[in-house]
Amino acid sequence: MPVLEIQDLTHVFPDGAVAIAEINLKVNAGEFLVIAGPNGSGKTVLALHLNGLLRPTRGKVLLDGEPIDKNIIAARKKVGLVFQDPDNQIVGQTVAEDVAFGPENLNFPPAQVGMIVKESLAAVDLSQFATRSPHALSGGEKRKLAIAGILAMKPKIIVFDEPFTGLDYPGVVQVLKEILRLHKTGHTILLITHELEKVLAHADRLVIMHKGRLVADGKPESVIYRAESYGVRMPLKDGEKVSALTWLK
């Protein structure tokens, strides 16, 4: 049984604009899925449906076979969402306080919150910054803090919305390593990006969205050649293989 299943998902905005239409997708546990598409193709709207931040106009999202609106809190614990701009995700005055935000919402006892914060910060190698202001961190570190905030919720699935936007080369490498580590530790990864050259080598599957519809889905080696026709830059040069599409050496 897939860990995440999207059935006939459609979202129409109040002004009548169709953001996504009839999306069908099954994601297996432990899979690394890259969702690509040009701006306005509905990638972020799709992501916001995965833990119930947006409710569909039609269709449904199933988590472990159960519709997510049956227990929205459980869905938000299972599906962690790392937003495009970490500045909008960070709500704590210090790094540790920000990580504690999620567990405190779940009303965990203070000692347990403290333990989770320690574990989550250690997992992303930010323990030494625990008392620092989040706004003093670099772009890559802020992204790692956003990941730590999500890890504190103990999710099974982590959705990254454009995780490389605005990062310099070391920042991209830092975040990419973190994503791969999370995948290795058993998390299911859904990564939204149009910068395929940075990450595709590590993905099990590539999905392309165009004008709100899912237009291609399959192994990266087979789908990549259709990318350009849907407004995603073809990252492969002549003779190059998908395994070259990474910023890790």
Add this chain to the structure above:
Amino acid sequence: MTLFHYIHKDTVLHRMDGRLKLASLLLFSLAAGFASDLPDYLAPLSVLICSVLLAKLPFTVLLKEMRFFGVIILIVIVVNAFTFPGDPILKSPFASISRQGVIAGLRFAGRLSIVLLVSTVITGTTPLTRFRDAIEWYLRPVPFVPEARVATMINLTFLLIPVLLDSFKEIRNAQNSRCGQLRKNPVKRMKYLVFPLLGQTLRRADEIVNAMEARCYSEVRTKATFKCKKTDWFLLAISFAVFLFVLL
């Protein structure tokens, strides 16, 4: 900028219970209001200067950043000196300086200095969340006040102020790079600054709400735990003693 910002150090004042710190803030503010004679000003000021040193806050840097308030104090002293009726110290055909005016100006300077210093010590040694927790604790017995919501609002407001200031600077720079500063009409200039800032703020608020919801935001949250040590009570007792000294 160091003034009114939390500076992480491991001192007695940094570790002090947030609720007692809030009570101390109130006592010093009241002392500033009741002060009338020179010793009434000197007592709280000397305790507060000792506190700055005890908290290992960068005294000279803070003093430099307080220059702006120095200018305000000077203006108030000068205005009071020239406009307050009373016994003249200096007489000229155009204006005269009164003794009562100078005293009134100096009193204002003393009060402002106490409030400034106590705010500096409290904000420099207390993370905002501890403030939030203390406010939440004080509001808990008040009926019909959703203390968790109020505390979250205070937290988000303080969190967003520097972000909004950055956005404001960015928008202004972007407009100035297109010679926006040449526009003479202040209303139009404000319009071009305020509307983009408002739009950006609303979009950002929307995203923050989404991010908080994604992490299961709830008003039934883990309650903060407070620990009052003997030293905390001792520090509060000093604040109370200063207040009593000024009052009596």
